[in-house]
Amino acid sequence: MAIQKVLVANRGEIASRIIRTCQARGIKTVSVYSEADQELPFVEQADESVCIGPPPVAKSYLQMDAIIGAAQETGADAIHPGYGLLSENAEFAQKVIDAGLTWIGPAPAVIALMGDKVMARKTMQKAGVPTVPGTDQIQNVEEAIHAAEQIGFPVMIKASAGGGGIGMHVCHTAEELNKIFSSVQTRARSYFGDDTLFMEKWIGKSRHVEVQIIADSQGHVLHLFERECSVQRRNQKVIEESLSPSIRPETRKRLHDAAMRAAQAVQYTGAGTVEFLVGPDDVFYFLEMNTRLQVEHPVTECITGLDLVSLQLDIACGQPLPFKQEEIQSKGHAIEFRIYAEDPIRFMPAPGKITRFRFPDGKGIRVDAGVKEGNTVSPFYDPLIAKCIVSGCNRQEVIEKSKDALQAFEVEGIQTNIPALLRVLEEPQFVKGHYHTQLLDEMRQR
Amino acid sequence: MAKIQSSMTGTVWKVLVRPGDQVEAGQEVVILESMKMEIPIQSDYTGVVKDVKVEEGSFVSDGDVLVELAD
Known part of the structure; x- marks a missing residue:
């Protein structure tokens, strides 16, 4: 059974990103949007679009019945939930399935199990995956x-x-x-x-490293290497890179194995991420599993050459993975920078109208943007407006190229965190690849 | 009359004071939510609350008056 038309139950950059892969595969797309988002690129990029309510997420993007109704009205046969919003809502996944639609994600029971952090810890302990x-x-x-x-x-x-x-x-x-x-x-x-x-x-000077998993409904579970996500503010990621520059090779192998064990223990299907806390001594612990596509999935795509959204579509249709573990290689290095509409010192939200928006392009530079010039960044949603993913032969080259890429952004009308991202690129601990989750706090206190 | 104003655009998540309450300078009076973040708004003054201009769920812009204090 092939998917003909996908409804994207999300907004902004990730909706645009999912639509891009669907279009490349000749699959029709439907966007759903709130009244605050009608000018955003993802609405016009889709073949069809349906307004599902007023700006607050509770009245639009979290309205399960309105979204499923939009799928039925437009004849969509599958729903991709993106990340955040309803992506990890087991009730929504079940409703999608009950409506006779294909859910692009793992089984509702797996979402529910991993969404309950206490239950997830117990399940991991039983599977022999270390927990904090x-x-x-x-x-x-x-x-x-x-x-x-x-x-x-x-x-x-x-x-x-x-x-x-x-x-x-x-x-x-x-x-x-x-x-x-x-x-x-x-x-x-x-x-x-x-x-x-x-x-x-709470483990000080720890790092946040996560492993990308991909699993089909035939029971094959593979890893697509790890991502280092330790540059954070308010426990939210700002910069992610793959491979991790800090973990030792023997730790890397054990981390990948533990992540695959975690996914196998719950008979996981689709794309998922197992997050670990890695202590200063490289001892690691399971934190949680994200049962969806991650914001930072592009760094994995850059180093493996795979399209994770495309794989999600195939797996949702019951197709087996087209490769084995040993056929997947990581090449070079990739770093993702999250461009947030916020002030670059205190990281406070800075919504407003974007009067100018130009971004870099070129070899090794990928920008997944959710807005265009003239759009208004509203206070109702996450401040992420774009992601800049830079890849190259090695980490040093990527860092140098990233400085040029970030400086080439022209954003006017709102404040962004780009100056803060550039400061991180000059930070000796970051350049050396030896940093932990308190890096941004420490930089700010100096 | 002292006015406590919003420092940004967002939705009122919690109102922490009622008319008649005594507030100290630096005390949080309202918590806004903007872009998935909670932003506490503090009073710059000490005084007694005369009027609360917003309710939970209200949408406010930068500079809007949230709470008025009596002289």
């Missing part, structure tokens, strides 16, 4: 303090239903934990509709 020392769900602050004393401060308190860097907090003392427990709980309830919390030991 931590707890099951915590009921109250007394239990939290008792558990934290057992694990040892500092601890990270997290929402079980959380993700995207929201709903987590580092605590150094029992007093601090006591003070913030209820506010973390309130936030978890209002953001994720579930106030279950758990805790993990």
